[in-house]
Amino acid sequence: MADSPAVRPIHPDDAGEVLTIQRAAFASEALIYGDPDMPPLTQTLPELEAELVENLGCVAVDGHRIVGAVRARRDGELLLIGRLAIAPDQQGAGLGTLLLAAVEQRGREAGATEAELFTGGLSEANQRLYERERYHRTETTADGEIFYRKPLTA
Secondary structure (H helix, E strand, O other): OOOOOOOEOOHHHHHHHHHHHHHHHHHHHHHHHHHOOOOHHHHOOOHHHHHOOOOOEEEEEEEEEEEEEEEEEEOOEEEEEEEEOHHHHOOOOHHHHHHHHHHHHHHHOOOOOEEEEHHHHHHHHHHHHHHHHHOEEEEEEEOEEEEEEEEEEO
């Protein structure tokens, strides 16, 4: 990506834009699952602001516009990655890969040795992204969630 957006750490002040992107990005997931009440769509701005106070996530910024976001937190040596969201008009341009690499690096710097994330069993594009980025399936739950892990060795 020659003109890649800049990637920087996520901040509580980003919450409004991140929530907008999250809702837009997860609307297609809601259609796939027939669930308009999934947590990424019902999360409130105050909840997201609180979540971003201590977060290892990142945002992708194109000019003055946030076009993608991912959140993460450390749990011991494990980096828990969640809510990777790309603005619908930017999907397919490599931002998911860019944000995953950035958040993995932040996790390494914070002392994490392995990353974990999950997606739904019907979210085929997400599964392809995670497998392409060398995440390995570790568990499929009874309700269809697929968990992935990846070592964060340099």
